[in-house]
Amino acid sequence: MRTPDAPRPGVPLSRRQMIKLGLGAAALAGIGTQWAPITAFAKELNDFIRGPAVPDIQPAQLSEHVWMIWAKDGFPTPENQGMMSNVTFVVTHEGVVMIDPGGSVQIGEMALRMIRTVTDKPVVAIFNTHYHGDHWLANHAFVDAFGADLPIYAHPRSRREIEGVQGSMWQSMLERWTNQATAGTRIVAPNRDTVHGDHFRFGDVTLRVHHYGVAHTPGDICVQVVEDALTHVGDVAMDRRIANMDDGSYVGTFHFYDELERNAPSRIWVPGHGHASGEVLAWNRELFEGIYENCLHAVEEMAGMEEARERVLQDPRVAGKAAETAGFEGNIGKYVSLAYLEAERAAF
Structure with missing residues (x-):
């Protein structure tokens, strides 16, 4: 029938x-x-x-070779169409290298228009710093423009996650959070692995990859632009935002910062969210230490999580940043909980 x-x-x-x-x-x-x-x-x-085009955002030059399209918002909304993470590109004699091209095909197409205001060189490579989709879903736009063989590098752990659950999950979440503004974006996973210590030479520019274990995620990479004394840190550190720590580690983040400062001396740290400056690591370290150290002391003294939260909120390292940190009120409770649980594991 x-x-x-x-x-x-x-x-x-x-x-x-x-x-x-x-x-x-x-x-x-x-x-x-x-x-x-x-x-x-x-x-x-x-x-x-297919979602609508993303309005143009003019890129700002950070150093001799590096430009950034700044995302003013830290969270995806229908109004910002998912434009919540910075898009960074490096202009070399050989071509343009993208570091985290953004969270949708529409954002990637906007980035391509903005690159053309700076240079007519082709994009020759992409680096995805980790597996959260607001940083890599725009791979789609660049593969459409430059072919499926365009090298897209990520840590092996990030590559596996994007090919698996994280890829489809982030694609769906961004569509939902933006009321379908990112619709039409397809998953284009990295096609090359990169690990700690890898060097890449693109004409006059050397890129060096840093990975020091679990920080924001298990597969974070930071990309040092050697000639410019600049390092893109992905979401290992943020400016005026608290990095999502659901997949990460506070202790691992402190170790990552120590190693970056030792092995990638930089005048400028470029975060995935917020403004680039020489103070990004220091700002984030102080905030995280204020959260984690109070939780660790509470655990050692057998105090509960609520007591830990009160200590965190009273700590000047945290309280002094509350007003300037996007999403602080809505998220500080979760970050205290995660720090407390990590401190419990460390103590026992």
Whole structure:
């Protein structure tokens, strides 16, 4: 028995029937040129499900070779269309190298327009600093522009997570958080692994990769632009924001900072969120120490989590940053909980 919406032989499919059958634009377009009405509908459907273009944001030059498109917001909304993390690019004699191209195909296309205001060189490589999708989903736009063989580097752990659960989860979450503004973005995972100590030479610029264990995530990399005394730290450190620590470690973050300062001396630290400066690591270290040390002392004294939270909020290292830290009120409780649980594991 055929349902009312089932297709009938010899009768063209309606728009409703096509959507119910799950025929995407690419599949419909491939049916053949003899099916001109269906091909036209395929284009219409693709336009319908794709989010709108992201408004241009002019890039700022940070150093001789490095430019950044700054994201003023720290969280995704329908209004900012998911533009919540900085997009950074390095202009070399050989071409442009992207470091975290953004969280949607639309953001990537905006970044490409902005790169063209600086240089006409092609993009020759991408580095994804970790597996959170606001940093890498824009890979899609660059592969569309420069081909599937474009080298996209990430730590092996990040690459596996993007190919697995994290990739599809972040794609879905960003669509939901932005009311479908990122729709049409497909998952393009890194196609090259990079590990601690790797060096890359792009014409006149040397990039060095740093990884020192679990910090923001288990697969964080930081990318040092050697000639510019500048290091992109991804989300290992943020400016006026608290880095999401659900997948990370406070103790691991302190170790990461120590090693970066020892092995990647930089005048400028470029965060994934917030402004670049020479103070990014110091600002984030002080905030995290104020959170973690109070939790550790509470655990050692057998005090509960609520007591730990009160100590954290009274610590000048934390209290002095509350007003200037985006999302502080809504998130400080979770970060105290995570620090307390980590301190419990360390103590026992």
